[in-house]
Amino acid sequence: MQTNFTAEQLRDPEIASSNRVLRTCVHCGLCTATCPTFLLLGDELDSPRGRIYLIKDMLEAGRPATQDVVRHVDRCLSCLACMTTCPSGVHYMHLVDHARSYIERTYRRPWHDRALRAMLATVLPRPWLFRIVLLAARVGRPFAKLVPERRLRAMLQLAPARLAAPSPLGGPRVHAAQGERRARVALLEGCAQQVLAPEINEASIRLLTRCGVEVVVPRDAGCCGSLTHHMGRHDAAMASARANIAAWSQEIAGEGLDAIIINASGCGTTVKDYGFMFRTEPEREQAEKVAALACDISEFLARIEYAPTREKPGLTVAYHSACSLQHGQQVNAEPKALLRRAGFNVVEPMEPHICCGSAGTYNMLQPEIATRLRERKLGNLRATGADVIAAGNIGCITQLAGDTPVVHTIELLDWMAGGPQPKALA
Numbered sequence: 001m002q003t004n005f006t007a008e009q010l011r012d013p014e015i016a017s018s019n020r021v022l023r024t025c026v027h028c029g030l031c032t033a034t035c036p037t038f039l040l041l042g043d044e045l046d047s048p049r050g051r052i053y054l055i056k057d058m059l060e061a062g063r064p065a066t067q068d069v070v071r072h073v074d075r076c077l078s079c080l081a082c083m084t085t086c087p088s089g090v091h092y093m094h095l096v097d098h099a100r101s102y103i104e105r106t107y108r109r110p111w112h113d114r115a116l117r118a119m120l121a122t123v124l125p126r127p128w129l130f131r132i133v134l135l136a137a138r139v140g141r142p143f144a145k146l147v148p149e150r151r152l153r154a155m156l157q158l159a160p161a162r163l164a165a166p167s168p169l170g171g172p173r174v175h176a177a178q179g180e181r182r183a184r185v186a187l188l189e190g191c192a193q194q195v196l197a198p199e200i201n202e203a204s205i206r207l208l209t210r211c212g213v214e215v216v217v218p219r220d221a222g223c224c225g226s227l228t229h230h231m232g233r234h235d236a237a238m239a240s241a242r243a244n245i246a247a248w249s250q251e252i253a254g255e256g257l258d259a260i261i262i263n264a265s266g267c268g269t270t271v272k273d274y275g276f277m278f279r280t281e282p283e284r285e286q287a288e289k290v291a292a293l294a295c296d297i298s299e300f301l302a303r304i305e306y307a308p309t310r311e312k313p314g315l316t317v318a319y320h321s322a323c324s325l326q327h328g329q330q331v332n333a334e335p336k337a338l339l340r341r342a343g344f345n346v347v348e349p350m351e352p353h354i355c356c357g358s359a360g361t362y363n364m365l366q367p368e369i370a371t372r373l374r375e376r377k378l379g380n381l382r383a384t385g386a387d388v389i390a391a392g393n394i395g396c397i398t399q400l401a402g403d404t405p406v407v408h409t410i411e412l413l414d415w416m417a418g419g420p421q422p423k424a425l426a
Helices: 013-024 036-041 048-061 067-074 081-085 092-106 111-123 127-146 150-158 192-196 198-210 234-253 265-271 284-293 297-303 323-328 333-341 367-382 394-399 409-416
Strands: 173-175 183-187 213-217 259-262 294-296 316-319 345-347 388-391 406-408
Touching: 013 048, 013 092, 036 367, 048 067, 048 092, 067 092, 081 092, 081 323, 111 127, 127 150, 127 192, 150 367, 173 198, 183 198, 192 198, 192 394, 198 213, 198 297, 198 406, 198 409, 234 265, 234 284, 259 265, 259 284, 259 297, 265 294, 265 323, 284 294, 294 297, 297 333, 297 409, 316 333, 333 345, 333 409, 388 409, 394 406, 406 409
Parallel strands: 183 213, 183 259, 259 294, 316 345, 316 388, 388 406
Antiparallel strands: 173 213
16 A cells, blocks of 8 residues: 655654555455455455555644544554454554554543543553442442443343452462473453453462462563553553563563463553554663563463363353454364363354454443444354353453353363362352
């Protein structure tokens, strides 16, 4: 794609990066075949190719974002299916992230939209505050259908009917390896996940330590920054990432780390991108080291040759491949291979590449599209006839909650290696 940025514009590292992405695109349109919003809405501007044109025109002109551009960029899930499909290697993720931060700087949203987004950006990265809000939401949840504002209604409907107590394994500490220590890793506790499903971190710690892995949760590591990053809140995202880089770098310089384990794939995609995010920052070298050590827990378990200890459970598992894992990180084979090794019969739904509609805060900010995608995904999952659905991302697990139990892949692997049966299956 031909671009027409001025020399002065190209001195901006963000513009220079987006220019390289834009010039990679050859207008082929193959991305439209796998874009969820284009499949649902049929509007070229709600496809990656259409959004690329809108972003190009906006950035080249250097003008504030318009309502039309904001509408179509907001509808993007950042599922990154287009990046998997693209034969030219267009790095759409970096382009749309730049567009979102540009929109945040130049476009003034309606007051209620600003208030809602500010609330999400404040609450979700802070587990203590998120817990308080969820406890309050339990009161309003039975009356969700009466709430006129569609996004507030969606938030109440997503709130869990029951909230688990804080995990006894939570918080900064070192979890000693059982037997001879084979490796030492840091675990990202996450933010929303440790409130919504603390059993995921518990299963991760149990399984890793049982495999001879020492697990450290550093004191100052917290939210990865992905939620605010994808809302265009650059400074907030960088602050979260900077705190993690400092905490993990201290561990690397101390006793060392063999890996930084992430069990929420949405977080993993962002942490693996820290090197790019900090490419012009003083912490660049540290960020690159952190990004190189980051891996999804399924990648690490495959590396250390996970082995089950229980008999085959006789259950069929429908594996839901989270977009951030299959498209963002290109991790496809490991989770399914591990589940098969654990003794499960693994099946996949039709359209495994299409997003379930969770996408961070998307199911709260774009509830109509998210609901249509959820029903489409659940229909395909039910058609497999599986006993349980497994996924590697807390957002997907929350989005797909329904009649069929939905658990994290690590809970099933921990169970088959001596851990407790997942609560959802009890």
